[in-house]
Amino acid sequence: MYFLTKELYFPPVDEASYEGILAVGGDLSVERLLLAYKNGIFPWFSDDEPILWWSPSERMVVVPKLYKVSKSTRNLINQNKFKVTFNQNFAEVIRNCQQIERIGQEGTWITEDIIASYTILHEMGIAKSVEVWQNDELVGGLYGLDLGHVFCGESMFSKVSNASKIAFVWLVNYLKENNYLLLDCQVHNDHLEKLGAFEISRDTFMRVLKSTV
Template sequence: MIFFGPELLIRAYKEGYFPMADSYDGNIYWHSPDPRAIFPMDRIKLPRSLKQILKKNDFKFTVNAAFAVVIRKCADREDTWISEEIINSFTQLNELGYAHSIETWLDGELVGGLYGVSIGAAFFGESMFNSVPNASKSAFYYLVNYIKERNFILLDTQYINHHTKMLGAIEIPRVDYLKILNTAIEIPCKFVEE
């Protein structure tokens, strides 16, 4: 029997699945939507208002400096799919070098961030949070530049919604997604250097 944990998560992501817990009973369900939402690496939009905010350079960004805090803040909402079991398993993935966070800081305070999973040249975005306007969007754009510099070819956002669509997400058929995924996971990219 395979238990929910890092090994199962890595295998699932490689096959195009991701977990979400039911916010009422905590049961974990596996998703592989058709169509699948991704961010085309060459067509990600930077809203003019965010360009102005980033030019001010008030935000500072870090990578994996506060993973446990970021995932808990992402889970801290009334209706969440991020259960304790998911938090524990993704924290283990972080310790193994597969799950990562981008943190947004303002005046030394953590005000936003995101986390996700990287395998090969694929990054699977999981969730984001912010406590001040534009902090999570800024973390997203930091992530985009960060993974572009490391030659990632897939930025998976799983489902499309108004927010991700505004940032440039598109939907593609699952069969096309799986082709890109299979290529991406075979490319030896490192999210962080050891």
């Protein structure tokens, strides 16, 4: 495990630990975050921990051009219960992702420093959000970093049933229409698997990340 200094540097991703931790420390500057994501690395840590930088051996992804929306989700979309907007209220989306209560999880990794840095990335046109509305109330959404051919999903929230699913499917369709190669979902969880994400090797992920459209 590599301990970062002020130098803008990350070790090769194949030096990550078995759990996927590549480095510890450093900062959450915009420059470091961009260097991380462009090299298949992301921050993930708790409030009371040092900054941990990850590059797991298995990466949870969606391939937009291969994604098929389930019949039940299509029916849900056709009910028109929700309105979806893109990149219209990033601040509220990231704040809701920070504050939403999650089963089996105490606290949040979305610290005030995270919010500050990703807000700057949003102002630079790199961090983007999907918003889901019901009766003019923000009830769900997600945010992530747009690298041009890969969208790195960071977090999502839902205040009513199916709102985050609507955001996720909307994003995948957007990425498909705009010829993105991958939606990066980072690490496995059951919810992502139910939404249609699956794991690929880090090597495969890195080849796509480093490719050009």
